[in-house]
Structure formats: C-alpha cells, structure tokens
Amino acid sequence: MDKACGLHCTKINNISVTIGKDEILKDVSIHVHCGQLTVIIGRNGAGKTTLLKAILGEVKHTGDISFVDKKDNLAKRIKIGYVPQSINVEKHMPTTVYDMFASCICHVPVFLKKDKKIYEEIKEHLKIFGADSLIDKSIGDLSGGELQRVLISIATKPTPNLLILDEPVSGIDKNGINDFYQIISKLKQEYDMSIILVSHDLELAGKYADKVILLDKEVIKEGTPKEVFNSLEFKKRFGTIAI
Amino acid sequence: MEAIYSILEAIIPLEFIDYAFMKNALIAIILISPIFAILGTMIVNNKMAFFSDALGHSALTGIAIGMVLGITNINIGMIIFAVVFALLLNYVKNKISYGADTIISVFSSIAIALGLAMLAQSGNFNKYSSYLVGDILGITETEILYVFVAAIIVYAFWYITFNKLNVISINSTLAKSKGIDVKKIDNIYVVLIAVMVMISIRWIGILLINSLLILPAASSRNISKNMRQYHLFAVLFSLFSGIAGLVISYYFNIPTGPVIVLLSGIIYFATLIGTGPNHSK
Numbered sequence: 001m002d003k004a005c006g007l008h009c010t011k012i013n014n015i016s017v018t019i020g021k022d023e024i025l026k027d028v029s030i031h032v033h034c035g036q037l038t039v040i041i042g043r044n045g046a047g048k049t050t051l052l053k054a055i056l057g058e059v060k061h062t063g064d065i066s067f068v069d070k071k072d073n074l075a076k077r078i079k080i081g082y083v084p085q086s087i088n089v090e091k092h093m094p095t096t097v098y099d100m101f102a103s104c105i106c107h108v109p110v111f112l113k114k115d116k117k118i119y120e121e122i123k124e125h126l127k128i129f130g131a132d133s134l135i136d137k138s139i140g141d142l143s144g145g146e147l148q149r150v151l152i153s154i155a156t157k158p159t160p161n162l163l164i165l166d167e168p169v170s171g172i173d174k175n176g177i178n179d180f181y182q183i184i185s186k187l188k189q190e191y192d193m194s195i196i197l198v199s200h201d202l203e204l205a206g207k208y209a210d211k212v213i214l215l216d217k218e219v220i221k222e223g224t225p226k227e228v229f230n231s232l233e234f235k236k237r238f239g240t241i242a243i
Numbered sequence: 244m245e246a247i248y249s250i251l252e253a254i255i256p257l258e259f260i261d262y263a264f265m266k267n268a269l270i271a272i273i274l275i276s277p278i279f280a281i282l283g284t285m286i287v288n289n290k291m292a293f294f295s296d297a298l299g300h301s302a303l304t305g306i307a308i309g310m311v312l313g314i315t316n317i318n319i320g321m322i323i324f325a326v327v328f329a330l331l332l333n334y335v336k337n338k339i340s341y342g343a344d345t346i347i348s349v350f351s352s353i354a355i356a357l358g359l360a361m362l363a364q365s366g367n368f369n370k371y372s373s374y375l376v377g378d379i380l381g382i383t384e385t386e387i388l389y390v391f392v393a394a395i396i397v398y399a400f401w402y403i404t405f406n407k408l409n410v411i412s413i414n415s416t417l418a419k420s421k422g423i424d425v426k427k428i429d430n431i432y433v434v435l436i437a438v439m440v441m442i443s444i445r446w447i448g449i450l451l452i453n454s455l456l457i458l459p460a461a462s463s464r465n466i467s468k469n470m471r472q473y474h475l476f477a478v479l480f481s482l483f484s485g486i487a488g489l490v491i492s493y494y495f496n497i498p499t500g501p502v503i504v505l506l507s508g509i510i511y512f513a514t515l516i517g518t519g520p521n522h523s524k
Contacts, residue, residue, distance in 0.1 A: 052416075053416060058415070058416055058425075080420050084416055084417050088414060089413070093288070093464070094470060095409070095470060099409065099469055099470040102406070103406035103410045103413075105421075108406075109401070109406055110406060110471075111284075111470045111473070114471070138469075139413075151417075
C-alpha cells in the first residue's frame with residue numbers, strides 16, 4: 001500500500017440533512033487530505049452520527065462528496081471505509097471474525113465451506129492490527145478493544161480513500177481507547193487515506209488530531225486542536241480543557 | 244414423481260409409506276423444512292421473531308381477500324397480499340426507531356381481525372378454519388411442484404445474497420459502506436419469507452408456522468460456533484423434527500403440525516440445557 005502523499009483530497013460539500021421538519025445538518029463542508037486525521041467533536045445530538053451516515057449515503061441529504069487526485073486533477077469514485085461505533089452482537093453468537101470479514105469482501109456464502117485462500121488473506125490483513133489470532137473466535141466473545149481492531153481491519157480492506165470512524169463510547173476501557181488512537185496514528189502514517197473520526201474523548205482528540213471540527217448542526221469552528229479548544233465557541237459548549 | 248415414490252418405498256421399510264398421501268407429505272416436509280431452517284437463521288440473528296409471526300397472521304387476511312376478490316386460486320390472492328403486507332410492515336419497522344414491536348403487534352392484530360371478520364361475513368369461516376393448524380397430509384402433487392420451485396428460488400437467493408444479509412444484520416451502515424444495497428436486499432428477504440409462509444400456510448397452519456421458522460435456527464444457535472455449523476444444525480434439526488413428527492403423527496393419530504413443533508421445542512430445550520447456564524442470553 002502506498003504511503004500518504006498529501007495529494008489526494010476528499011471534499012464534502014454543503015451537506016444538509018432535514019428529517020421531517022427538523023433540520024439536523026445545515027450546509028456542512030469539510031475538506032480532508034490524505035495523511036490527515038480530522039476529528040469531529042460536538043455535544044450529543046449535534047448531528048455527528050448523521051453526518052457520517054450522510055457521507056455514506058445512508059441518510060438522504062443535499063450536497064455532495066467528491067474525491068480529487070491532485071496528481072492528475074481528476075475526480076474519481078471514492079472508496080469509503082467505515083468503522084461503526086458498535087455492532088449487533090450477542091455472546092457466543094455463531095458468527096466468527098472470519099464469517100464477518102469474509103461476508104464483507106467475498107461472494108462465496110460463508111455458510112458453505114471455508115475458503116482457504118480468503119481465510120489466509122483475511123488472516124494476513126488482521127495481522128497488521130495484531131488481530132490474526134482472533135480469526136476463529138465468535139464476534140460476540142471479543143473484548144471491546146479486540147472488536148475495534150477487527151472492525152478497523154475490515155474497514156481498511158480494500159484500502160479506502162476515506163476512512164470514517166465512529167469512536168466507541170461503551171464496552172472499551174481507557175487503555176482500549178488509547179490503543180484505538182495508536183492504530184489510527186499508524187494508519188495515518190502508513191496508508192494513503194484521509195481519516196475522519198467522530199470523537200467523544202476530547203482529551204485524546206486534542207492529542208492526536210491534525211484538525212478539529214466543532215459541529216453543532218453546522219460547522220461552528222474548525223482548525224488545529226489548539227485553535228478550536230481555545231475558541232469562545234468551544235468554551236461555551238465544553239468549558240475549558242487543557243491540552 | 245413415480246420414480247421418487249418407488250425410491251421412497253425401497254428405502255423406507257415401514258408400512259406408512261404405502262399410502263400416497265404419506266409419500267407426498269414426506270416429500271413436502273423434506274422440501275419445506277430446510278428452507279424454513281435457513282430463512283430462520285437470519286430471523287433469529289436479527290431478532291425478527293415477532294415480525295415473522297405477524298407475517299404468519301396476515302395469511303388469514305390474505306385468504307379472506309383472495310376470496311372476496313373471487314380469485315379462483317386462493318394462493319394468488321394470498322401471495323399478493325403477503326408481498327404488500329411484508330413490504331409495508333418492513334417500511335414501518337424501519338421508519339420507527341423505538342417501539343417497533345408495538346407497531347408490528349398492531350399490524351398483526353388488524354390482519355387477524357380483518358381476516359376473521361371477512362371470512363365470517365361471507366359465511367365461509369368453517370371452510371377455512373383448517374388454515375389455523377394446517378394439514379400436511381392434504382398436499383397434492385401439483386402443490387409439491389410449487390414448493391419445489393419456491394425452494395429453488397429461495398436457495399438461489401440465499402446463495403447469492405447471504406453474505407450481504409449477514410453484514411446488514413451485523414451493522415447496516417457498515418453494509419452500506421461496503422456498497423451493499425441494504426434496502427433492496429432487506430426487502431427481497433422479507434418478501435421471500437412472506438411468500439414462503441403463504442405457500443406453506445395450508446399445510447403448516449397459522450398457529451404453527453412461526454415455530455417452524457424460529458425453533459430450528461434458535462436451537463442451532465445454542466450450540467453452533469460459526470455460520471457453517473449454524474446452518475448445518477438448523478437444517479438437520481428441522482429435517483429430523485419434520486420427518487419424525489410425520490411418522491409419530493401417523494402412528495399415534497395426532498395432527499402432524501403440532502407434533503413437529505413439539506419435537507422442535509424439545510430439541511430447543513435440549514440444546515439450551517446442553518450448553519449450560521453461561522450460554523443463556
């Protein structure tokens with residue numbers, strides 16, 4: 001996989017979402033470059049998750065998303081990887097990591113025989129995130145941190161142009177969250193992709209982000225973590241936070 | 244058909260197989276039970292048991308509407324209604340984030356009440372009351388052919404879309420990000436369930452059909468560690484209780500449907516106990 005070159009740019013232009021009579025998002029525009037971690041913060045109900053769903057096309061919206069390769073200045077079809085905040089699992093459910101992963105990347109139904117080639121391919125990819133030993137485990141039996149590793153590795157195969165992550169809020173301890181940010185930093189350095197993270201942990205967001213976007217229905221403030229955290233708009237919503 | 248009959252007579256040394264209706268019933272069970280078992284795996288994973296129950300209940304309205312419209316083959320009226328009802332129910336379920344079970348219950352009750360009222364009004368109620376418990380022994384050769392065609396459609400769908408269904412069931416936004424047309428596949432899936440339920444309702448019965456969908460998959464889920472085992476055990480349990488249920492009902496003179504469900508129930512509790520208390524959800 002190629003290292004980030006800084007020449008790919010994902011432009012999210014004028015996204016607005018209205019559900020019923022409620023305006024959830026208003027004219028949100030975000031530009032992200034490859035090799036950059038953009039963190040979206042905001043209070044509960046600020047429209048963070050809706051924004052992700054709009055980018056993924058799951059929620060009806062106006063505005064568009066374009067992906068530009070500055071090397072040849074051509075707009076290309078964007079590949080988006082997504083790491084959900086949580087998934088529908090129960091303890092001991094009969095879905096292994098292999099079953100979940102293979103379902104995402106191949107067409108041979110997973111209730112038939114295990115596909116040896118796919119199995120090795122998946123294992124190889126899980127290894128990057130230190131999760132290869134989990135391949136035959138039930139997804140219901142993974143710890144919060146383990147599940148995040150698996151979900152990230154699913155989202156990055158095939159390598160997307162834009163990786164969108166919804167940071168987990170439950171079932172994961174402080175170490176796990178730290179781990180999560182470490183993996184994202186590694187991805188940022190080693191892969192050619194832009195990363196957008198919806199964060200609920202302001203402290204870590206401030207530590208790792210290249211750019212922070214404060215969202216409250218619309219983009220209230222954007223800039224480096226310092227700029228945003230020191231802004232009046234931020235203090236009005238979260239108080240003062242030292243970073 | 245004759246060839247299948249003689250094979251059955253050759254491999255089964257018991258007396259019941261001499262009767263044509265038993266042979267037909269056996270073939271029907273061998274065709275129907277695996278389909279319900281595999282469709283059930285995702286119903287259980289998606290916690291849609293109540294949803295599929297409502298589909299079963301809507302069969303009664305389907306029968307009544309088919310009759311009022313004077314469609315001669317009652318199945319056509321039922322199937323059209325089933326498709327509309329399933330799509331509507333699915334739409335409402337997805338629109339409402341909380342209390343989906345309430346709205347499903349509302350649909351289910353209305354469907355049953357409407358069906359009963361319409362049938363009673365036309366004075367035909369007794370004629371159709373057999374739909375409540377079903378009668379697998381009444382299945383004809385032509386109907387077996389219908390079931391066979393339906394089976395092929397379901398298997399083809401399952402082969403092509405199972406992986407996608409699996410991802411949707413885990414997280415629909417994740418599925419979307421992998422380029423899966425979530426709405427379309429979800430709708431085809433519920434329509435298939437609805438059509439299968441409608442086709443089989445006269446042999447299985449409204450009261451029992453949901454257990455045929457839920458119990459084998461739920462039992463299998465208790466003991467399976469991956470998707471391959473999940474499907475395999477669900478199909479085996481379903482076939483076993485179906486065939487054994489038919490034979491037992493013949494010798495003890497009990498309606499077939501209830502015996503099949505009782506056997507499935509016993510298997511469910513056996514798998515639940517077999518896996519110990521840690522496994523209970």
